[in-house]
Amino acid sequence: MTDGFEDAVRLLDPSGRLDEKAAEALDLKEDDLLELFRLMLMTRRADLESTALQRQGELAVYPPLIGQEAAQVGSAYALEPGDFAFPSYRELGAALVKGVDLVDYLHFYRGTWHGGTYDPLETRFGMVAVPIASQILHAVGYAYGSKLDGSRDVSMAYFGDGATSQGDFHEGCNFAAVFGAPVVFFCQNNQWAISVPVSKQTVAPIYRKAEAYGFPGIRVDGNDVLATYLVTRQAVQRARTEQVPTLIEAVTYRLGPHSTADDAGRYQPKEQVEQWRELDPLDRYRKFLTERGLLTEEVKKGFDEDANKLAAHIRSGIVGAPPPDPGDLFEWVFSEKTKRLEAQEKELLEEAGDQ
Amino acid sequence: MSEVTMAQALNEALRNSLRDDESVLVLGEDIGKLGGVFRITENLQEEFGPTRVFDTPLAESGIMGFSLGLALRGYRPVAEIQFDGFIYPSFNQVVSHVAKHRFRSRGRAPVPLVVRVPFAGGIGAAEHHSESPEAYFAHTAGLKVVVPATPLDAFDLLTQAIRDPDPVFFFEPKSRYWSKEDSELGADSLAMGNARVVKQGDACTLIAYGAMVPRCLETATAASEDGVEVEVIDLRSLVPFDLETCAKSVEKTGRAVVVHEAPLTAGFGAEVAASLAESAFLHLEAPILRVTGYDIPYPPAKVEEHYVPSVDRILGAIDRVLSF
Ligand SMILES: Cc1ncc(C[n+]2csc(CCOP(=O)(O)OP(=O)(O)O)c2C)c(N)n1
Numbered sequence A: 001m002t003d004g005f006e007d008a009v010r011l012l013d014p015s016g017r018l019d020e021k022a023a024e025a026l027d028l029k030e031d032d033l034l035e036l037f038r039l040m041l042m043t044r045r046a047d048l049e050s051t052a053l054q055r056q057g058e059l060a061v062y063p064p065l066i067g068q069e070a071a072q073v074g075s076a077y078a079l080e081p082g083d084f085a086f087p088s089y090r091e092l093g094a095a096l097v098k099g100v101d102l103v104d105y106l107h108f109y110r111g112t113w114h115g116g117t118y119d120p121l122e123t124r125f126g127m128v129a130v131p132i133a134s135q136i137l138h139a140v141g142y143a144y145g146s147k148l149d150g151s152r153d154v155s156m157a158y159f160g161d162g163a164t165s166q167g168d169f170h171e172g173c174n175f176a177a178v179f180g181a182p183v184v185f186f187c188q189n190n191q192w193a194i195s196v197p198v199s200k201q202t203v204a205p206i207y208r209k210a211e212a213y214g215f216p217g218i219r220v221d222g223n224d225v226l227a228t229y230l231v232t233r234q235a236v237q238r239a240r241t242e243q244v245p246t247l248i249e250a251v252t253y254r255l256g257p258h259s260t261a262d263d264a265g266r267y268q269p270k271e272q273v274e275q276w277r278e279l280d281p282l283d284r285y286r287k288f289l290t291e292r293g294l295l296t297e298e299v300k301k302g303f304d305e306d307a308n309k310l311a312a313h314i315r316s317g318i319v320g321a322p323p324p325d326p327g328d329l330f331e332w333v334f335s336e337k338t339k340r341l342e343a344q345e346k347e348l349l350e351e352a353g354d355q
Numbered sequence B: 001m002s003e004v005t006m007a008q009a010l011n012e013a014l015r016n017s018l019r020d021d022e023s024v025l026v027l028g029e030d031i032g033k034l035g036g037v038f039r040i041t042e043n044l045q046e047e048f049g050p051t052r053v054f055d056t057p058l059a060e061s062g063i064m065g066f067s068l069g070l071a072l073r074g075y076r077p078v079a080e081i082q083f084d085g086f087i088y089p090s091f092n093q094v095v096s097h098v099a100k101h102r103f104r105s106r107g108r109a110p111v112p113l114v115v116r117v118p119f120a121g122g123i124g125a126a127e128h129h130s131e132s133p134e135a136y137f138a139h140t141a142g143l144k145v146v147v148p149a150t151p152l153d154a155f156d157l158l159t160q161a162i163r164d165p166d167p168v169f170f171f172e173p174k175s176r177y178w179s180k181e182d183s184e185l186g187a188d189s190l191a192m193g194n195a196r197v198v199k200q201g202d203a204c205t206l207i208a209y210g211a212m213v214p215r216c217l218e219t220a221t222a223a224s225e226d227g228v229e230v231e232v233i234d235l236r237s238l239v240p241f242d243l244e245t246c247a248k249s250v251e252k253t254g255r256a257v258v259v260h261e262a263p264l265t266a267g268f269g270a271e272v273a274a275s276l277a278e279s280a281f282l283h284l285e286a287p288i289l290r291v292t293g294y295d296i297p298y299p300p301a302k303v304e305e306h307y308v309p310s311v312d313r314i315l316g317a318i319d320r321v322l323s324f
């Protein structure tokens, strides 16, 4: 682990060696171990494909998650289908694990529709939330509603290190504690909020803020998919059975720019990036699986094919996708169009028809 | 028939809604045991229990975002913001999420919720307790904005707001909480979104909402003594805005004065005046005037009477449109 994060839970060291004793609680079948890798590989591939699509002008903008695959896949894999994840804007990996069609997800970034084109209730994956930390409160309210229903559903709020400076983060944690909401706060500390390092966001370690609200906080090596999965599964369990929230700080690193519009070279020290590249979550896990003899050539080939298929699916769904019907713009402002909206729609459609 | 105050009418609307719909939840600051600082939620926690009627931590953005999450899960939260001047911490949640949720999800994930806000002045309150922020919300696409002026309407409109599939910002004119009406609640309910002609006249149309409705009626009585019969319209709802009712009246009277407590610049009166100018121009005999609060922070209690539109100021505007 890089300096200052020695207290993070870790099962796999960077060479892919497993801490067998610590891993006892893991209890994962070989299929799951491989599935975690497949999902990380698909995430990496979809992420690169999205960046490429932005470069080709097919997406308006895209915030890469490269380097954070283990944090997203490991955490989302700990959720059950009924659990609701509330993402920020960098959670393509979590979306994939939750079964969201990534074409529908990427329509947000193509500029087809705010919120993408998937069904957030059906997929139990919230719409992209750009206003920092705002989604955290939705996760808490939804979780409290689940509790009132007497259901087992848990909410998960995804957010970054920068988000912990926002009031909504603090209000969300506090509401969750006071109401005993079954929610997990999953912070991906990727060391940067655009150009501002985490040291300028907060002096106290992020996970320790949990103590102030009265629930557990835990720091995990976010580039270790097994540790991330284990810690999250335990937190989800705690939320589900005891209605106790948990704040997880997954220590990871944003290997790419903040977004395709960003020039990270202006602020990210090259040596730092290099140092974290050595800690690439896929490399580490690949070494582990290979060492165990799980990642056979045949398995690898199958996974590569899956990743290729996903990339092709994204490409064919996004490239040249038509814009929405301008009439759609008036459709869902209210449950029923007001007279004003009807008049404005007519005006727009007449103008659009004239073109 | 019996006498009922607006506070009682609102309380009764909440009670009925809690009784009729299991998914209704009432939340806010001090709304449980205390029954709210204005007692609008009085006894509700006792009757429906602390799971359905509950105090939240003191954080308005929290209340708003948390309510959105509850609505997503199928609940109908009715949140109270303690005072007008304390709604601002929630503004990001309102504008970025509550207002847009149905739109962003292409109709799949609407968030029906009601936000009740005691608003406006005239009660000698301290700073931050007398503001009229309704224009911010009327300006935000996706929110309905409703303002009752009478106990009966308070009951009807709140009942409808809670059943409405869209987010409704419900501004309660706090100076009218103790106003009484001899009426049977729910007897003569007019759908939300419709304005109401509350006094007939042919000389000029006064258009108002909330506490300015009774102020305009007072003005109308004074004008009547001078032989001038003005028509008074209670807007009831700013969004949707019932332009038809206003335009129909102006077609008859040829003159309009819009009255509100909120400041002049970019206030809702500007919307009313511009809309009337667009739709009833040929019927107008005079420019549409506005009588409003001034473009200053809401003043201290000792001088607030100069700010809130008075009968005299409204009479002055009527004189001007009549002598144009
Ligand atoms: C309320 C708000 N302020 C500013 C921004 C602009 N902004 C977008 S992302 C970002 C940095 C967020 O950093 P962090 O929370 O660490 O998440 P990360 O981007 O690293 O995933 C900023 C400042 C915003 N989206 N919302």
Ligand SMILES: [Mg+2]
Pocket: A160, A161, A162, A188, A189, A190, A191, A192, A193, A194
């Ligand atoms: Mg960050």
